[in-house]
Amino acid sequence: MLPGLGWLVVFMVVPCVLLLAYSFFERGVYGGIDYVFTWGNFERAADPLYASIFATSARIALTATAIAVVIAYPAAYAISRAPVRRQTALLVLVMLPFWSNYLIRTYAWIVLLNREGLINRALSALGLVDQPVPMLYNEFAVVTGLVYNYLPFVILTVYSSIQRLNPEVLEASEDLGAPAWKTFHRVMLPLTLPGVAAGAVFVFVLSIGNFITPDLLGGGRFQMVGNLIYDQYLSARDWPFGSALAMALIAVMLLLLFAQALAVKRAEEKGVQDA
Template identity: 50%
Template sequence: MSSKSNLSQTAVSKRLHSQRFRNLIGLSWTISPVTFWMILFFVFPLIFIFMMSFAVRGLYGGVEYSFTLENYVRFFDPLYLNILWESILIAALTTVICLVFGYPFAYIVARAPRKYRNILLMLIVVPFWTNSLIRTYAWIVLLRTEGVINTVLLQLGVISEPFEMLYNTGAVMVGLAYTLFPFMVLPLYASIEKLDQNLLEAASDLGAKPWQTFAKVTLPLTMPGVVAGCLLVFIPTLGLFFIPDLMGGSKTMLIGNLIRNQFLTARDWPFGSAASVILMILTLIFVLIYLRSGGDKKGMEVL
């Protein structure tokens, strides 16, 4: 009986092993297109940019593949560090603007009747149906000296001369905040919607004022959404370059514009690659801060 039992267990074990092997083969075939796509269009370009960052710009704009750290040392020039600092500052202010306006909107949407939530969320998603470049030009039409806003104010007699609302840092932040606003609202909405209403009622029954309930109950429980939204706004702001170009003119230079200019105008690919690598390192640092702040429990377990 024991030998028959061992044989049956061995057969069952072989069948389970065979089934697992077939499942592994099926899974490999399923994810192989995505894996190929990621390796070809993500991993290889990153490796190329990293290798290019240690090369040397040729005399006529070409690339000489000789190892050097000069590109990274050059980035720490006060001129480029100032551009990086201004980029971080503008990204932080843009993130604050999106948070200040996005949190109340997300809260209203999350607490609205269910039949109206999809409509309100659609108001956030609809702008994505239009190219962001076209939407930026629409802002230019509104804000320029002969634009819609100045024309209306002049005709109403509110102002005697047009406002200079375009080609400055404020216009850049308006364009960035408008473009990235949905990236703040959607994580906040997902976090606020999961908030247990009974906790708010309990706080009210215990004598907490509305602002105390918000500070001690609502905000701490929705902090993962706040951190995620801030991350999704802050990081893309560092890389966007067309909005500062169009709405800031030559007065606003962000790190994204610097990298774009090195590749397309100055033809200094090695230095542009080094700046890109430094920007990616900063991005990874912010992601690690997000993980350690509790935005992703699995990420915290890995770290």
């Protein structure tokens, strides 16, 4: 217990405290930090220019989250209904992308999506397009990269929720004459919503702060919050403002995690009352 708490304190709590402290200071003349107290960094973060970047990041992250959930739920359901001896192999295939570096996986999409890439060549060979389709260095490429990299998180959380379902509940619904779609809508989906919510929060939180995917697949044309924070530290050398932006992002993440935990608790309480 103590080693785990020590790890969290050193590598999570202490960096967050440092970020919070830096966010209340001013930028030095030549970069770095001038230890003069100010609220100016948070006032600047609320500027419409930076608020629009937050809004764009949230929209892209929400889009990636929605697509990931739509793809992940049927995949998780199919895995849970596969023969038991095959489920482990299918889960290994889901986790297989994590065996390679995130950067390598992202670069692979550049090969697939560019104008001379495999996808455009396949479309041309099939006669579906006359000119290469612009699929790289745009929002489509960014969302595709985010969905691909974070989809396994949703599949695993939804699969876990489905596996914990009591089969007798679904059988009771079928015995009472409910069609399959109604059993799914009224019984299965509500009971697995905690897993869906957990996976969705995973994808959204990781997507909104991502800076590698927008930089590589977006070609620098789409600046998200992660890119903005990265630039403040390494290009503008404005650590206090970068810290203020990071704290705002952390606050959003904590709020989402709290909402997800509250939703799971209410769902469990409702399940106990219904039982």
